[in-house]
Amino acid sequence: MILQNEYLRAEIKSRGAELISVKNTADYEYIWQADEKIWAKHCPVLFPICGRLVDKKYTYGGKTYEMNSHGFASTSIFREERVSETEAKFILTESEETLKQYPFRFVFTVRYALEKNTLSVEYRVENPAKEDLYFSFGAHEAYNAENFEKWSVELEKEEDLYLKKQPVLGYLEEGRQLFEKNVKELPLTYKLFENDALIFDGLQSRSVLLKRDETPVVKVEFPDFKELLLWTKVGAPYLCIEPWNGLPDYVGGSGEFSEKKGIIRLGGGKTFSAVHKITFF
Secondary structure, eight states, rough: OOEOOEEEEEEEEETTTTEEEEEETTOOBBBBBOOOOOOOOSSOOEEEEEOOOGGGGEEEEEEEEOTTTTBBBGBOOEEEEEETEEEEEEEEEEOHHHHHHHHOEEOOOOOOOEETEEEEEEEEOOOOOOOOEOOOOEEEEEEEEEGGGGGEEEEEEEEEEEEEOOOSSSSEEEEEEEEEEEEEEEEOOOGGTTOOOBBBBSSSHHHHHHHHETTEEEEOOOOOEEEEEOOOTTOOOOEEEEEEEOOOOBBTTOOOOGGTTEEEEEEEOEEEEEEEEEEEE
């Protein structure tokens, strides 16, 4: 599916409702092009979990289920609905396959809309059942960042940055650690990511600006999201800016899905939505 206006051309595929390209009128590509030798994804959509489950397992209703990191949305085929030349919806519902790993009925919609040089991404979860629905969702957009250490991330506000503790790769534990005080702009280095993603704790800023040599390239606004992560594979020419409503498992947690930290509980017949916006300069 291609969305286009006089500023941008965006391409989204039905598999995973994944954004795979955004170009401006000068044909500059903002999105990482999924080199299989490095990281074979562009901008995966995370649902119904964000991050990893301990041993890839959780329990619910007295049963144990298995699910891979970030859930199944990124490998699922969404139904496409074109609204206009600049807007489209991608819809996923439960199936025989999803029910084996996630025992809930759901309607998960990802809506993309272009307005001038901004792409709006809305995530909407509807619960068609009477019982509560438990879920998380998040974005994992990767932006091209050639000559990585010429890039930086500017925060909306100057603040003391804290990180969630990651005692084991991919998992969390209670507490937080001070990363750096009085930060407005964070120069990017591969050293920052030697221990995996930066998962901020208590971040006040609700937008960040990705810059190259002090020139703004991409702005990400995420007022509806509780968490923000930054990640790259060491040595790779991209940066992922990831607004999440959800968290990886905590070491020592109960494994009960309804008790998972960061999980959203949605009552029967209810709807939950969140929007983040990406502006391309």
